[in-house]
Structures are given as structure tokens and as C-alpha cells.
Amino acid sequence: MLPKHLRRLEAESIEIMRDVVAEFKRPVMLYSIGKDSSVMLHIAIKAFYPAKLPFPLLHVDTTWKFREMISFRDATAKRLGLDLIVHINKEGIARGINPIDSGSTLHTQVMKTDALKQALDLHGFDAAFGGARRDEEKSRAKERILSFRSAGHVWDPRNQRPELWSLFNTRIRQGETMRVFAMSNWTELDVWEYIMLEKIPVVPLYFAKQRPTVRRNGASIMIDDSRLQLNCDETPEMRMIRFRTLGCYPLSGAIESDAMAIEDIVAEMRTATVSERQGRLIDTDEAASMEKKKREGYF
């Protein structure tokens, strides 16, 4: 049996998901393959059991995800019989956008934010579940659980609907959409404890292992394939590393760690001295950069 605080969080997320499915015409779950997505998916399966998931999953593939993420994604979809949509921004590919030459900002804008908007419009989704949590980042801390997007997927942080009790305002007009953060009130530690207790499979990259890396801009970058061109002063080194957060591999900094089992990760979490987003190179431009991206439609 789960401890009280996790049972409450789980029940709260289930309640949100059921409400959205009851009220929206065409919901979708954004599946990013990471630990939060794994938990969100696990909870969704619980919420609608014994029915199958009443919505598809959408993965916005930048084509720069770790190979282990993609194989985990496909294995998960197969194991659980999921309706998985994979969307790639073809226009971005044609223009040769990539995280190394284009820079993280442009790459994220084109291959993640724009791609997401394309996919939502293409399929006519009116509500999209995301696994973001309020403890991740300052501007997330102020976002609603049901976060309204005007036509064009624009977020206006100054004009959010008040959200009282668990009474969600699900009303939108044609062209408007809702982002739904069913795990808003979870913390990173809650997520790991829940994964441990519920024995939820996660991408092996979260566990420490000897992996080929280079040091770049102060971060340890894993060499996942031959597209990562090494500079002349860079030499690949095997390091005992793991990832606290997963994204495009050239933009994800690894941490040195010996945590090879889930219990080790939870223990490490409790004594961590840096935040989880520290490994994410896309946030570091300036403190308010996440808010800017979110206004433009980033998840």
C-alpha cells in the first residue's frame, strides 16, 4: 500500500484525468518518454481501468533523442498496446535544424514547440496532458492545472482562470485548447518514490553506468551516435554517469553517479545539492527563459 501522501497525489491526478476525458472531445497525452511521462502514463492506465486508455499518446520526436529513449518508447507502446502518434517537424528537418549547429534555442523552438503546435492542430486535439510539475521551475509554479491556450497556443500568464477546489473550468471555444498538468503537485522526489513503490519501468539512462562522454560547456555530454562531431580538444571518456532529466542528447547534461538501482536514486535525490533542470542546457540562457518559451507554446 502506498504511503498517504503518494496515495493522495495519485488520486488527485486520476481525478483530473477523468474530468478532462469526460469534458473534452479529443484529448491527447504528451509522452516525452521521461520519468514524469512514465508516471503519468501509469496513473492514466489506473484511472481508466478496465477500459483502455481513451486517448492516444503523442511523442514529438526531435530526431535527437537518445537511442535508448526511442527503443524504450516503442517497447512501452507495444507492451501496453498504446495508440502512439510520433510527430516530427518535417519542415525543420528539411531546413537542417539540429541542436548542435542551430543552437539550443532555435532547435527547441522549431523541433519541439513548433512541432507540438503542428501535431495538436493536425489532429484537432482540444486538450493535451503534460507531465510538468510546479516544483520544476519558477514560472511553472504559477501555472494552473488546466492551463488555457488561446487560438495559436498562446499562454497569457497575466490572465489565467482562477482555479478553486478541484472545480475545473473546461469550457473553450473552437480553436482554443487546454494544457492539462495532472501532476502539477508532485515533486521530483514524489515521482521517484512512486516509481520505486509501483515498480514502474523507466529508461535505463536514469541508472548509472559506464558511458562514453565528452565535457562540453561545463556539462558531461554522452556520445550517443556519430552525429556528435568532436572538437579537436575533446576526447571521449568512459564515465560512470546517469541522467536526472532526459531530452535531446546533445542538450542533456549527465551527472556523475553510482546510483545503479532505484533505491540509490531516491537516496541521491534526498541529498541532492543541485536542481534537476541544471542538466538542461535549454533553460540556462536567463532566469525567465522558461516563461518566454511557455508563452510561445512550449510545454
Place this chain on the structure above:
Amino acid sequence: MFVKPTTEAVAARTKDQLRFITCGSVDDGKSTLIGRLLHDSKMIYHDQLTVLERDSIKHGSTGNDIDFALLVDGLEAEREQGITIDIAYRFFTTPRRSFMVADTPGHEQYTRNMATGASHAQLAIILIDARKGVMVQTRRHSFICSLLGIRHVVLAVNKIDLVAYNKECFDRIARDYLAFAAGLGFNSIVPIPISARYGDNVVDRSAHANWYHGPCLLEHLESIDIPSGTAGQAFRFPVQWVNRPNPDFRGYAGTVASGRISAGDEIVVAASGRTTRIKRIVTHDGDLVGAEAGDAVTITLEDEIDIGRGDILSRPDDRPKVADQFAAYVIWMDQEPLAPGRNYVLRIGSQTITGSITAIRHRIDVNTCEHLAAGMLSLNEIAFCDVATTMPAVFDPYDLNRKTGSFIFIDRYTNRTVGAGMIAFPLRRDTNIARQALSVDRRERAALKNQKPCVIWFTGLSGAGKTTIANLVDQRLCSMSRHTMLLDGDNLRGGLNADLGFSETDRVENIRRVGEVAKLMADSGLIVICSFISPSRAERDRVRGLVGKEEFIEVFVDTPIEECARRDPKGLYSKVKSGKIKDFTGIDSCYEAPTTPEIHLRTMEQTLEHSAEAVVDVLMARSIIDG
């Protein structure tokens, strides 16, 4: 070296998450306190601290010290203005407990944010500046917390360093507050002297205020027991979603709002009164023997009875209220004021119902708790109101159940969340009145007159020809010996509605009264002919709902505005042109044309006489009158 956490170690954290809010006036240091709690409980990571130090130099207001408020004030605009403009939710975990804190703004115009934060909280930290003592804002915050059902308060007397850690000062403030808060129904009030900026008594005991022997703030938050209480109450299960994966399974998904239930127990569907028994309590982890408050489950029943989203299951001997009128405290949250009589979408639990405020009993001054008369309700105002819904709603008083006693108002056109309500009690006036009215019913009255009563409602722009056509119809019906009455805007404004002007609120009230009068007349068996511009679709629909669909005939007198202005029978359009009249329908105030009127008269295409004839034809076709 650390001990590996095991499954048992996580489970040993037996206390549930504590959700609390902080409230205080603008400069009382709320954000600083939360920043301090996070920092001193080691929840601030090195990289965040680095950003904080950088930001403190750029935006900070504490000189060379770290400005903890910047940790919490998330949005760019707030950092620049140095104020908190919205709610921020923060999380921290100690070995003993995990916490969620809502930081809510202290400005008066942000009452709605405070109420929002309070709706999620079990405990409130009310901050007081030790130099200033109990202020008007303190009273306001305490009142809102009490209204939203918070029963536990920490009185954090902050900036104690600025009064030289003076014990008398602290004692006086605590005394003042306890005296003031005596009537607010708090179960516990714990005063603590703190300095958020320097950390005294927040996480670590103050070295300066050694006269204080009570708990530090964090120690108190970690140890306070707040029984959720709801498991011991009456069983309530609002159905969220019907789970029908195949013809053999029909389950009702929802979260137990209060109480507990077991398989085999008898239940009743509150709205329909149908009873049956619980067959299974289904979860992904296997069937449960019983479920209690907070459990998200799927219930199957012994009998197939009609249940949908919005229904509430309870035990037959302890049912929720079912009523289409109730009294409630309402907090208004929108720039556009609440107009009594106007329809809003109400969300009550998982029910979505159309409803309106029929009367504002009194407004409450949040600073003095005084009761004031009010005709409307503006942003951040709180009032005790009568609410009417078009369908019976199922609910409990908010005092007994926060889950089934709360509701929100949604504007039907903008879809904004415009208000929040807490139900006090059901009103049963209509049932009492109905009992007396039964002796002679409306059908008998109509039969005496040898006709079917109805309300013919002419709507259209000023000068469209409504009253002219209405008069022709009236004459025609009189010549056929029908019993009629004609109600006209100008005539009613001279008497019954003489107290009303042309403000938004007054226009709504004007139509509401006309609707009620027309209904009474129809009840007495008359054919009631009404001629009103009535520009708001919502207001006309409300009259339609009041009178009943079968007896309401909406006649759209469709004349282009250019033609109305050319005719200008009352000289109003020329007055508008010369600026003597403002907010004139069709010019600078919107006219919402009917989308599906029963009769659509295009006066440019036929004479007024033909138009009147067309109306009479419809009355015959609908057997309201016979040839």
C-alpha cells in the same frame, strides 16, 4: 554516508502532505518567509542559489543580502515590479512531512487569488508586521480563510528583529488577534514571533527571542495533526465518468468525496431517488472491500439504473440536499460585475448547470465583516446570495463538505471563471407556494377563457416596428374575443420599473421583472403580448425558461438599423447622433439577434399588417387559438 531508503522508510512518512497558504499585507514578507523556509530546510539547490544571488543584485531590495522573495516571485513582471501578482505553489519535504504552500498576494484587488489559495489549504499562516500589529488587511485575510473553511491558523509575527525582539509587543499583537478572531471559528491559533529575513524561529530557534518557548514555525507545521475528518462523514461519491469498455461492464468512476462505503452496501442516486447496492469497488490494483474519502475508484452496481456524470451516490439514510434554489456565499472574481438575474454556467462538483443569482441578500465588507445592501457585485466583493438553477442541484452545505458544497460561476460568453460560491443551505420556497396554488390550476383558468395561454415576445431594435405590430396582433385577437394583455417597455418603465435606469444591471432586472409579470399573467390564462428591445439573448432565454418552451413564442422584428434610424418614431436616433444618449442598442451597445426565433418578421419585405397577420397564423397553427 546515508541510509538507503527502502520501501518501508518511505511508508514510514505517515503524515499526509500539508497544504497551507501564507497571507499578509504587501510588505509583511510572505515571499521572504517561504524563501526562508525553502532555504533553511535545504530545499534550495546550489544552481538555484547562484541564480538567486545574481538576481538579488539585479532586482533585489535587500542590499547585499540574498533576497529570498525572488525565489518565489516567478514571473518576470513580478520581479520587475517587486510584488507578487498571482499565486505561486511551492513544495518542500522534510524527513517528517511534505508540504505544498500557496503564496498569495496581499493587495486588496487580489482577494480572488487569496480565496483560490485558501480553497486548497488546510492551514493558513497569517503574517503580521510586528511594527504595525493587527491591521485591516489582517482582518480581511482571516475572514476569507474562515469563509473558505480553513480551521487552523499560525499567527506569524514577523520582523520581530525590527522591534528589538520585544516580548510585550508580541504579546499585545497575539492578544489583539485572539480577541478579533474569536468569532471566526478557528480550531487552533498559534502565535509565533519570527524574522523571515534573519531566520529567527522559522526553522531554527531564535537566539534573540529567548523568552519564547513555543515551537518554531517548521516544527509546528511538521507536527500539527489536521484530521481530514471527511472519512468519518456521510458517504458522497460524485460520478465523474461512466466507464463502459464493453457491454458486460458498466462502472462509475469517481473519487470518494467523504465517508466510506463497502461492497454490498445500499446506495441511492440523490437526484433520481433510485436505490441499489454496491457490487464491486474496482481498481487497477484489484477489487477493494471498501473505499473511503480520497480514494479514486470505479464502482459497479447490482442493478442497471440510469446514472451519469454529475450524479452523486450516497447512503439512503443520509442523503445530500437536492434543490433548485439555495443560499450561498459568493466571491466575485471578474472585472465585469455580477448581474442578478443573468444566467451563468455553474459547476457544482461534477454537475454543470445553468443558474443565476436571484437576490443579493447582503454584501459583506471584508474589512469590518459588516453587512451592506447591494444591487450588484464587483470584482473581489463577497456577498450572501440566493441562487436559482434551471435543474435541481445536488449538494451539501460547504460547512459540512468542501467537496460537495463548493461551486464556480463561468460566464457563458467569455468562458471565464467569474465567481466562486460556498453553499449555505437549500431554499424551499417554491414547494411551499406550489402547495397553495394547486386548488385551481392554470389549465382550469385557461379553460374558462377557452384559449391556451402563451407569451408572445417581440424583440428587435428601437423603431423596428415591434409595438405597432404587437398592437395590431392585440386588436386582431380582441376582435376574435380572446383574452389578452399587452406589456410594453415604455409603459412598464413608467410604473413597475420606474426605479430602474439603463445600466447593465438595471436592464437585466427590467427584463427579469417583465418575465415574471408575463408568467403570472399567462398562469391566469391570458395571451400575453410583450414588446421589448431585450437585446441580450441570455435575458430572453431566461424568460423562455421561466415561461416554459411550449408557451413562449419569440418574434424577431427584423429591421435594418439604417431603416430604424430613418423612421426614428421617437426621435431617439437623432438624439444619439447629437450625443445626448449613450449606450443605445444597435449603435454603441450590442443587440444579439435571436438565432432560432419562432417567428422571423422581415419588415422590409412585408407591411406591418401582413406581419401581424403572420403572427396570428402561427398562433392558429399552434392551436393557441382556433379559427
